[in-house]
Amino acid sequence: MKEKTLIDQIGTSHSFITSPQRIISLVPSQTELLYELGLESCLIGITKFCVHPYHLKSKIKMVGGTKKVHFEKIKLLKPDIIICNKEENTIEIVEELSKICPVWVTDIRTIEDNFQMITDFGQLFNCRTEAQKWNDKLAFALNDFKNFVKDIPVKKIAYFIWKDPYMVAGADNFINELLKLNHFENIYHNKGRYPEIELNQLRLDGDPDLIFLSSEPFPFKEEHFIEIGKHATNAKTILVDGEMFSWYGSRLLKAFDYFKKLHQKL
Incomplete structure (x- = not known):
């Protein structure tokens, strides 16, 4: 099978033979996005701050917060990938987690960055159609809101x-x-x-x-x-x-x- 190479938003290159199936998310808003992209069954670990949708907290293992994580718990879950964010998670956490499996780091400062993250997740997790649907919905709503505030x-x-x-x-x-x-x-x-x-x-x-x-x-x-x-x-x-x-x-x-x-x- 052909290897797929993708680059995250801090410039780190990641190679996968198959799309990651066991996902740990250490960012609440990104946990919500993964759910909305239809990836709930792939989520195996989240933070205590991942409150949307609420039912995930009762189904998925909690592995700490965004600044303090339980490395041993994460290791035992055997993830294929861990989703972090440059602002939410420290570089020390990312470096330590990288010893367990690939760590995909997002960096969201603009709305364009947000569109890029959704596109990246579509490619990374083989859910391009859902990702495109979300980007289309957001683009339409953004344009509508710009018209609303223009005056x-x-x-x-x-x-x-x-x-x-x-x-x-x-x-x-x-x-x-x-x-x-x-x-x-x-x-x-x-x-x-x-x-x-x-x-x-x-x-x-x-x-x-x-x-x-x-x-x-x-x-x-x-x-x-x-x-x-x-x-x-x-x-x-x-x-x-x-x-x-x-x-x-x-x-x-x-x-x-x-x-x-x-x-x-x-």
Whole structure:
């Protein structure tokens, strides 16, 4: 049988004689995508954060989180391939896992990267038709959403992801890509990828029109409104669904509908 060679999104070349059948996914959004591509029966290991679809947690072995994994559990499962992500999983984890089997690493910073990941999975797991269907659906929804937002004025925004220390989304990441798509100008776009900030500098940093408190990775609640809001009195503070802004893969389809409702609330 002819060997198939594919290159992942960090430039690593992988060769397979047959499509991998025993998959471990260490990225929640990519677990959801693999399910949507019809690969549920191939999934043998996931993280404790892989919550969509919910029933997977009761059927598939959990092998840790995204930053801490159980290498022995993974080894015992005898995977053909492990799916990681450059941002979610550390290089040390990837290197250690590479001693067990091939590790496919994605790197998603733009919507184009997302399309490429889906195409890659279609080739890698021999599900090209399903992958193309998903890319077609996403392309249609993206075009529809661009039409929806085209006349919406740009608003300045700060998107909070963490507390103690306070951290926000900066540039060169998927969150910022979706903020730009929504006509939100990130006041921290020139401060690195996920900068730490001081609340008392919010006005000086750009005096945002909107402050978004994400539901993940830190679970912001309404109780945090006052502490943050008093440092940016001109801004409207809103709790947002972090999955919609940071999960790539098939989740993006739901995100476009979510964004439309969000704009209607604003």
